[in-house]
Amino acid sequence: MTEPNIFTQYLKKRNVLVKNKKILQTSYIPENLPHRDEQIHIIVEIIAPALEKNKASNILIIGKTGTGKTAVMNYIGKELKKADPSEESCTFILINCEIVDTPYGILYNIANYIISDPARKIPFTGWSVDKILSELTNYIEEKNKTFIIVLDEIDRSFQKNGDDIFYYLTSINDQLKNSTVSIIGITNNTKFTEFLSPKIKSRLGEEKIVFPPYTVDQLRDILYERAKEAFDENILSEEVIPYCAALTAQEGGDARVALNLLRMSADIAERNGDQFISEAHVRSAKNKIEIDAVTEVIKTLNPQSKVVLMSIIKNTEEGQTTMITGDVYSTYKMLCEITGIPAITQRRVGDLISELDMLGIVHARVKSFGRAGRTKEIELNIPKNVTEILKADDMFKDIDKYRPAKQTTLM
Numbered sequence: 254m255t256e257p258n259i260f261t262q263y264l265k266k267r268n269v270l271v272k273n274k275k276i277l278q279t280s281y282i283p284e285n286l287p288h289r290d291e292q293i294h295i296i297v298e299i300i301a302p303a304l305e306k307n308k309a310s311n312i313l314i315i316g317k318t319g320t321g322k323t324a325v326m327n328y329i330g331k332e333l334k335k336a337d338p339s340e341e342s343c344t345f346i347l348i349n350c351e352i353v354d355t356p357y358g359i360l361y362n363i364a365n366y367i368i369s370d371p372a373r374k375i376p377f378t379g380w381s382v383d384k385i386l387s388e389l390t391n392y393i394e395e396k397n398k399t400f401i402i403v404l405d406e407i408d409r410s411f412q413k414n415g416d417d418i419f420y421y422l423t424s425i426n427d428q429l430k431n432s433t434v435s436i437i438g439i440t441n442n443t444k445f446t447e448f449l450s451p452k453i454k455s456r457l458g459e460e461k462i463v464f465p466p467y468t469v470d471q472l473r474d475i476l477y478e479r480a481k482e483a484f485d486e487n488i489l490s491e492e493v494i495p496y497c498a499a500l501t502a503q504e505g506g507d508a509r510v511a512l513n514l515l516r517m518s519a520d521i522a523e524r525n526g527d528q529f530i531s532e533a534h535v536r537s538a539k540n541k542i543e544i545d546a547v548t549e550v551i552k553t554l555n556p557q558s559k560v561v562l563m564s565i566i567k568n569t570e571e572g573q574t575t576m577i578t579g580d581v582y583s584t585y586k587m588l589c590e591i592t593g594i595p596a597i598t599q600r601r602v603g604d605l606i607s608e609l610d611m612l613g614i615v616h617a618r619v620k621s622f623g624r625a626g627r628t629k630e631i632e633l634n635i636p637k638n639v640t641e642i643l644k645a646d647d648m649f650k651d652i653d654k655y656r657p658a659k660q661t662t663l664m
């Protein structure tokens with residue numbers, strides 16, 4: 254028996270609804286990937302020759318986030334391991350370029366995965382890229398087999414380093430006689446190939462496979478499949494999965510978003526001590542996800558933008574729900590005095606308002622006032638409780654000293 258402790262009351266209240274939490278996590282690789290049979294079939298057909306030590310074509314996989322690219326490649330890696338358990342013919346490696354994003358880092362990871370002999374391991378730093386590349390090429394050649402190297406999120410590495418790494422890796426084959434290397438690049442950026450040099454484009458994109466966003470019906474199937482394993486019967490009320498799927502499809506069909514929504518709905522129901530999960534829990538989860546996202550954006554604004562946003566909040570609170578740039582600017586100047594932030598010009602403030610508009614925090618419409626020229630008509634577009642987050646910012650600790658200026662009235 255454990256001693257009574259501060260956690261007891263929480264655990265008692267919490268009702269366990271999710272039988273297996275791991276299954277709802279986005280890192281979990283399911284045995285079954287609904288609606289990706291076609292893509293899996295094409296990829297398997299292309300890389301199957303590798304199991305007979307023949308070179309497989311390079312592949313470029315393109316699709317927005319949450320379309321199952323990483324899940325499919327992990328699944329194929331697992332299947333390949335079943336086909337060749339001792340990796341006698343083919344070694345499969347998946348590197349996430351978001352985590353390792355320098356050419357040295359990528360080559361270091363590939364090399365040390367492949368090189369099992371401790372005496373020949375590559376040091377963490379200190380070698381030139383050419384030296385690692387030649388050591389790696391020698392090792393690969395000695396192994397007399399095929400290597401499939403999957404580079405996930407290649408746009409990350411590309412943004413930092415250009416396409417050198419793809420050049421290095423795709424040209425290893427030029428020096429090999431006994432072994433072969435195939436590269437599978439995965440990108441979330443549908444325009445990725447436009448940025449590649451023509452030579453790399455033709456090498457890397459020998460085969461191009463597109464992963465389209467999931468439709469509402471497909472998301473529903475994916476969620477049902479996961480839910481079957483994660484929940485006992487009668488825990489999810491009927492409308493939960495269709496509702497999660499519908500909300501996610503509207504926003505672009507990202508399976509990760511759909512899974513997170515389901516997981517958070519379950520979490521909220523559990524914390525409330527409820528017996529089952531309903532549409533209301535999904536609604537709360539959705540709300541929380543949105544608020545968290547806006548909160549994050551607001552917290553990372555620069556100080557000038559924070560003062561501009563606070564000016565719009567103050568005007569709104571004074572009853573002016575629609576305002577023009579001049580109204581924001583008068584309040585802004587006063588807040589600059591209170592916060593000690595140097596005031597910038599009205600024109601620059603106008604630019605910052607446009608940025609806030611792009612972030613979805615305010616609505617700004619350009620309005621023509623005839624000969625008087627054009628100005629913006631501005632409205633706040635965040636929930637009230639989110640404004641509290643900005644007010645809690647240390648720079649606004651003296652904000653109570655603020656007194657509203659006389660308002661300009663809109664025509």
Ligand code: ADP
Pocket residue numbers: 278279280281282283285286287288289316317318319320321322323324325475508509512
């Ligand atoms: P991407 O790499 O395209 O951004 P992921 O492969 O990481 O997307 O998928 C995001 C999440 O959705 C993962 O948890 C994955 O398991 C799940 N997922 C994606 N597609 C499917 C599918 N067809 N069936 C089941 N789960 C899927």
Ligand code: MG
Pocket residue numbers: 322323324405
């Ligand atoms: Mg991915």
